[in-house]
Amino acid sequence: MMTAESEHAAANFEPLRPKLMRVAYRMLGSVADAEDMVQEAFIRWMRTDRTEVREPEAFLRRTVMRLCLDQLKSARHQRETYIGPWLPDPVVEDDEAEDVTLPLMLALERLSPLQRAAFLLHDVFGLGFEEVAAAIQRDPAACRQLAARARAQVREARPRFQVEKQRGLALAEAFYAASRSGDMTALGAMLTADVSAHADGGGKRPAATEPALGFDAVMQQYERVAAWLRVNGSTLVRVGFVNGLPGFVTLEADGELQTTALEIEDGKIAAIYVVRNPDKVRHLH
Template sequence: MTSPLPEDAAAAFEPLRPKLMRVAYRMLGSVADAEDMVQEAFIRWMRADRGDVREPEAFLRRTVTRLCLDQLKSARHQRETYIGPWLPDPLVEDNEEEDVTLPLMLALERLSPLERAAFLLHDVFGLGFEEVADTLQRDPATCRQLAGRARAHVRETRPRFQMEKQRGLALAEAFFAASRSGDMKALGAMLAADVSLHADGGGKRPAAGKPILGFDAVMKVHEYLATVFRENSSNLVRVGFINGLPGFITLEPDGEFSTTALEIEDGKVAAIYVVRNPDKLRHLH
């Protein structure tokens, strides 16, 4: 068989790009790195003997996954030297994405690259273990074990309490209003007793160097921030779902964006995830 013409090959690739980005982003937690992996897969697709490819989507998914496995080796070294808490790049969507939320992505960080890939391909993207095995170049029994170990690690990160979407967005709006106006009574009423605050500045913008744990400590941080916001207020850009959690984007006085995502359990804010590292926010522009 002869390969399709390059323009036909490009036309076949483009509808698959969003799906491939979903795989790459969930593997890597970085929008820029995911885009690089998908673009490299496109280059390899254009160079491949496409006449021998029966299922382009499966071929490209295998290619992207293997590229991501290689990328994770260097990414892990980068995370070890990262300044302060590391959070995945924020993906902002109008609708809630329930397959991989931000807490789940953080749990995936603790897995080996192969466990992460097996879990995502089988549990999230619904592939059979035969195809997972072909992708990871392992036998199906091994892939089943990899996914099982991963599942045991991440089981606790599945949301225990489902909140109606509009209620979640309303809580995000109320959180923004209370935190910026300095209404500590209203803010305190929203927080769980064991609330935590995780801020990712990457050493490039001010942020707490480690997670802030507990109601009193988180309230103390927001009491300080309220004095800062009185001098230099941040502007609400939009409310939406950030990595599957209700949250909001703000434009800060320094001209940079910031995102805040709220993990909600039993109607209370259990965790606050703030991304301030400008490298992780470029795609929002």
């Protein structure tokens, strides 16, 4: 049974949970793992001597970040043996993400865990290097170097072309209609010459094990997809922003959800990201 003091501590934690989830998810790319890290931070918060904690939010952010750094060690090994392209768990919202889009999350995957932590805490969440240093247990000068190296590597993943919200959603709806009906002329008119398509099935649902690169390869892939869908069908669940990109959620013939996110450059689709792994879409049900 919780004491009044414990109930007060739990009540103080809950408003911080969404912020901590943002940190954990952007570090790990997995909703379930992020939830586990935040829940472990909650357990540690309840066990700690809170009279010694001057800034609960900073204390909890440090706790979550250290848990994520430990988690990344095992996650890296899992991704080395992952079947096909790895994409982060899809987060579907009505508006664009204000900080980290899917291409940037993929770029973060190429960083070391410490570089990723320094970049996210400083460049994305706006913390000073003193607090970054406290969170990842390095001195401020080292954190500056980590963030600078990370910044140089992910610079190209920052959105270079901003798409107006309604235009992006309209393009997502048009892509859904063309890809499901097999209107390849309409589909082709939406794609850039160097478009790519990435599908994450995780070995648990059918998906291409290599990205399709270039206009011809993507068109051929979607010709096959359209032929299959003419027989099996696909139902649009909602249109929105998937990891900050225009996209949609569908219910496929096998009863599983699927997300599609579209990276847009100069009004055309430059990359298509499809998540089919049932473990990664379970939280959307």
